Amino acid sequence: MALNPNDRSIAGFTMAGHALVHWFETSIPIFLVVWLAEFDVGVALFGLVVALGYAPFGLGALPGGILADRFGTKRLILACLAGMSLAFLVLSIGTSIYAIAAGLLLWGIAASIYHPAGLALISTGVEDRGTVFAWHGIAGNAGIALGPFAAATLLIVLEWQLVAALLALPGLVAVLYGLTAEFDPAAAVDDDADAGPDEALSLSDLVGDSRALFASAFAIVFVVVAFEGLYYRGMLTYLPEILHGLPAMDALDLPASLEGIEPADYIYVGLLVVGMAGQYAGGKLTNRVAPARGMAAIFGVLAVLAVAFVPVTGLGLGAIVVLCGVFGFFLFAIQPFYQNAVAVYTPPDSRGLSYGYTYLGEFGLGSASIAIGGFVLGGFPLSAFFLLIAGFAVAGGLLSLGLVVGLDRYLVTGRAPEKRPDVDD
Template sequence: MTTNERKTISLLSLSHFFCHVAILTFPAILILLKEKFHVSFATLGIIAGIYLFLFGAGSLPVGFIADKINKNFLLKVYLIGMSLSAFLAALSGNFYIFAVFIILMGLIASIYHPVGLSIMSFVKTDKLRGFAIHGIAGTLGVALSAAFAGFLGYYFGYSAPYLVLGLVFLFIFVYSFFVKIESNKIENIKNRNNTINNINSNNNRNNNSNNNININKINSNSDNNYENYSESKNVNLLTNIKSFFNDFFHRNIVFIFIVEFLNGFVFQGVFSFLPAYTGIKLKNFLFFHNQTVAAGSFYVTIALLVGVLFQYSSTYITKRYKPNRVFSVLVLISGIFILISGLTGGLILFLSILLFSAFDFSINPISNLLISRNAKEYYRSTAYGIFFFAGFGLGSIAAPIGGFIASSFRLSDAFVFYGIIALISFVISIAITNYNVDEAEAI
């Protein structure tokens, strides 16, 4: 990797790590907030639901916006926005004012994934390794967030984690000015517009439209091999939308989005109930003795750390095998182990949870790579926005569905259900081919 690519990955990895730390600080200090402000768990749950939904759903419009303006600018907006909202939350003495800034933090945090992943996709040297490092940083943020927020909150009060987060994001914001961000060039956006105009003009001719569109062919661009055309006149909104769908969606990327929704569904469902499930089933396992909460927290932390260790391994596997096939196999194996976890207990349950985490987290860098190979450069942010929305936004319905299953039947049945969904995801993933949109355009 070049020096600048290493700096870019460092900047994005820090941003990714603290994105997840910030998002998971609120649930980590829930008890402190309840005692400090004398509010119910129901109220705290509503606040958590709102900001987590915005965290996932906000990535969809951000993705579209990021393809039209400077990604470096949006990254800076994210960093300074997180810093300010964290400071304001820390300084809020009233719960409802505090809640407003927590919700704002969830919305601002939604900027990161479509922007950060899009910037990552333009790393030219060993892209998969870059995605793996970036993914590991995020997973570490998830794994260590409880310890970070719990320690600071316990010893220094509920506001301490947010004060520290405000300072950290401010530091990263300053650091971002010393890193040259490389992403899609402005001429690629122009080419996209010219290409769409060309498609529009062809559609209008085919439909015997009365609009006369003057097409002037100009020099081809070496970056994406598209021919540039002058702007067409009187292109209506519906035609633009149709052109976008024709230019953006293809068979492979649709299957990737579907599989990501199912994988995100499984991930969010499993980790929503894993502390409770392992705490109940393994409260007397290893060195625990009827310590449900402590046991559950311990097993989940270990599972997440195992996921971190194995996440990097996929970079080696894909050097020997096609990434789409590795992707499918990992989805299958992770599904099998989560299915086993719902049917067993004791040592087998413990091992199945660890192995699920190992294989499931190994999927992450490959799925990011598949998006970069299947989305055109000028639609990368849009693609990652839809991708993140599918996994985290739509996937968030897994928790209430799992809760309904657990209430109506048993908690273990929810894990069996998630395992079945993972196997369905595997079947669909088989349809994903080893397609590369850049290579296809070059032919």
């Protein structure tokens, strides 16, 4: 069934926003490689600086959702796009670690608005939500892959400051596009439903609903997502720098015509492209596999991949490419499972708040691994970093197994979660 005009307009607007959030997000690790060489600062301190940018990305999810309810989703998404673009323009004129920190902090605050506002807009304005959510996810994955690809390619011939400014341009174009986009943000809800910008969640409602959520199985799901975020953020932030330092990269003899190209950057981009297939496969499997079982299995694979990273990468370039491809597939395959877990283990009337907390755990608490990982990389062998990352996966897997065996029944004290026959054990 073809999308109606309102659905198409919202789809285009939110797809642009979702792609650009991740376009900026995944280009930052590419810049980190350059910044470490440019500034006389250790990896531990720079890891803390980058964490300052990524932390608000998740910590601002709850305030972002409340602001979207108060001021309207379109207005908030436009502010997000403008703020992220401004942040990269600040980076482009940065001449010190302090300017870098300011730009990254501004980016994190602006980017935090998108997910609660974008998902809320789709949920209230789109009739064919399933189709639009699918395209919305594909757009995000495209941004995840294209951001580092564009950054790595432009850095071959341009200074990093100019590259940062050029990366801001699509965001500014998206703002202009959004200003002209017309749609009804409440077309898919009843006229008397609470979907407009004039009513916001009160503080007492927020506290009461939050208390009910964390007295239920969602408490376990939230911690599982936080451990996934620790694994995700730590690996994706430092992997470009780690790949650059592998002996196999130094031994690679490129022809003169390819001088300036960094194979490590393109292996990283390839990993993210393979992740699109992982996300699709994981999404299809959520209809057949209970979310807790799927998360437990994939966490196990991710733990093994982290432990195996150092010995496998010593086998040469081919082994590195294969390992990164497998890693990218499973890193993104787990995401549909935890998104589905939120739907299964929470009541429908608290779903928006549930996803707000989910992104706080994924992107907010998960960013702590940037600071921790920088400290470990700066003072310990590379294998210690991957053991740390593997530990996050093991913890997430054990908690997921707890859900499989019914640990959640001891925590559920409030409303029953939504039950779905296709995933119930």
